[in-house]
Amino acid sequence: MPFLISPVLTAGTLASLPQPALPAHGGLVLRPWRAGDASAVYEVFQDPLMHQWHARAAASVEEAGDWIREWHQAWDGEREAHWAVTDADSDALLGRVALRELRLCDGTAEVAYWTVPAARGRGVAARATTALTHWALDEAGFHRLELLHAVRNEASCRVAARTGFALEGTKRSAALQPDGWHDMHLHARVGARTSLPS
Numbered sequence: 001m002p003f004l005i006s007p008v009l010t011a012g013t014l015a016s017l018p019q020p021a022l023p024a025h026g027g028l029v030l031r032p033w034r035a036g037d038a039s040a041v042y043e044v045f046q047d048p049l050m051h052q053w054h055a056r057a058a059a060s061v062e063e064a065g066d067w068i069r070e071w072h073q074a075w076d077g078e079r080e081a082h083w084a085v086t087d088a089d090s091d092a093l094l095g096r097v098a099l100r101e102l103r104l105c106d107g108t109a110e111v112a113y114w115t116v117p118a119a120r121g122r123g124v125a126a127r128a129t130t131a132l133t134h135w136a137l138d139e140a141g142f143h144r145l146e147l148l149h150a151v152r153n154e155a156s157c158r159v160a161a162r163t164g165f166a167l168e169g170t171k172r173s174a175a176l177q178p179d180g181w182h183d184m185h186l187h188a189r190v191g192a193r194t195s196l197p198s
Helices: 035-044 048-053 061-076 124-140 154-162
Strands: 022-024 028-031 081-087 093-103 108-115 144-150 166-177 180-190
Touching: 022 124, 028 124, 035 061, 035 093, 061 081, 081 108, 081 124, 093 124, 108 124, 124 144, 124 154, 124 180, 144 154, 144 166, 154 180
Parallel strands: 108 144
Antiparallel strands: 022 028, 028 081, 081 093, 093 108, 144 180, 166 180
């Protein structure tokens, strides 16, 4: 059965190229993860706040290293795209930003992020999300990015608002967290190119 529309992004759009490093405002760099980042990722996931809003925990540095290998494979398989958010001068890890749930044919993805405890309250998540959004919508050619967070996660809601992700509604009882089911805010941004693909 033939399709009546062309895919927004064709298979191979991401995997055919090396994952780029992306500059962000205020001396940040979004770069591909390295094997040597595993110990820093492990340390972040010992933080109780990470346990509050994430369903996974890192039991060891080796497990964090497995995640990094999975993140590389996800780029190659065009399933997800994960970046380490680092200080441009010191290369210190400040956070992570990602595109999840990639659907190239529809040109859609879900934005996700976290920051290390020492970087919170400094605008790191917002600056990294802004840089990733610019790349995804204006350079890579995605059409729509969604951003989901627990309604009770007010800090994440502020990041969404600061980065231009409009609140579209609430998904009731949509995510299971360690303390039970959470309602989720759905935010989104749509690219400037709104014409139908040829």
